[in-house]
Amino acid sequence: MYNGRMNLIEHVSQFNQRMAVYSKDEALMCKAFSSSLRLMAMRWSDGLRSNSIDSFKQLTQAFGSRFITSNRVPRLLDSLLSLSIREGETLKANSNRFWKMYNKIKGNYDDVAISTFKTGLPTEHGLRKSLTGKPVTSLRQTMDRIDKYKRVEEDH
Template sequence: MTNISRSPFVDKIEQTNPRRGFTMPHFTPYKEDEDLDQHLKHYRITMIFYGNNYALMCKIFATTLQGEVQDWFHTLPSQLIQSFNELSLVFTKEYSSNHLIKKTSNHLFSIVKGPWETIYDYVKRFNVENAKIVSCNEDIEMAAFRNGLPTEHPLFGKLIMGEELNLAASYALAKKHTL
């Protein structure tokens, strides 16, 4: 059984109280399967608006954890954390497997329309994966989109023959093929 009254923070942090009139900001709780970098960035940016108090940042951070992550937090040894940077490091080390893997435009070439998949579902799936890539060149997007279509699909021929088609026009053509 975990002793919840025991704090992983040094006394200086534990004795820090919010200034008078402080209103707790709202945070989406972090769950174990989410991107910890995104959670930490959002937390830091929000807390800076609330007065760059790193001791207070430590204490409030614990309220943003949920489920097994909250349980993990309460297993940290007493007097372990001396700063928000240390807390971030311990948190990141524990949940580093939850970092989103950055995808490159090459990833798009692995997206292929399944034999029983509708063109609409393929476009939708392609869009989801395309959104995970930062600054992808539209020519690469187009080539990957075309590459994922079977050569016998009518849309493939139209995309090959079409000059200067962009991805939006390709999606519009795909939509016509679903009707």
Template sequence: MDQANSTPFTTEIEQAVPPKRFSTPSFRHLKGDSNPKSHLKHFKSVMILYKVDNALMCKVFTMTLGGVAQDWFRTLPFGSISNFKKLAYVFTKECTTYRTIKKNPYYLYNLHKKSDESLRDYIKRFKAEKANIVGYND
């Protein structure tokens, strides 16, 4: 049970208390196909007033992680993260490997309707794939 409650932060970060009147800003949550560097830049820009508070940056950053990224965070060894700079480095290094490869418009030529798929479902799938392609033009 103790392992389930342990975090990779040092005791100093764990015991740090947030400033008075601090309310957690709203963030975009990291998705599996998101760019970890963009996510980190967004987080830093929202937290710009609190950059000097290392413990707060660490604790709040973990709330922006979801899915695979949150699972990864929980696998870090206890006490291995002592500051935000190290957390940011480990995060970008690890989560870059989970990112999906960007597709180009030619990828759409390889999409075919499955035999058990309705035309409506195929069109939905096609549009969803098209929306994921950067630089697509009709």
């Protein structure tokens, strides 16, 4: 269901996949498309003038034009590179913020993420010393190590 905040292209693509069997029936595709919309987008669909859309392609183009400002733009790698632990911030809060940002970045930057997370910690931080002394080779290892230090932090 399109809620006004998700990626437009992904939504149309998923709809097309679900409706592949009916893809030759333009009228059905257009009518069924509104059933994939939540309230705000459905109001837009219901408000289209009768006979103003001639094809499913035209409908998806109008949909894209109307909701383009709602489309989330992937964050740039720079957004991640500038993150570091804030004064007084817990490791848990910092890692949550870091991974939330990482998930918004398009592309595979695992090595950069590992290095950036480590350098975002103060040099005297136990986790940074651990990541420097015994380097990790994957995001999974990094997250496991972070979790270990978060548990220690929570126990204190």
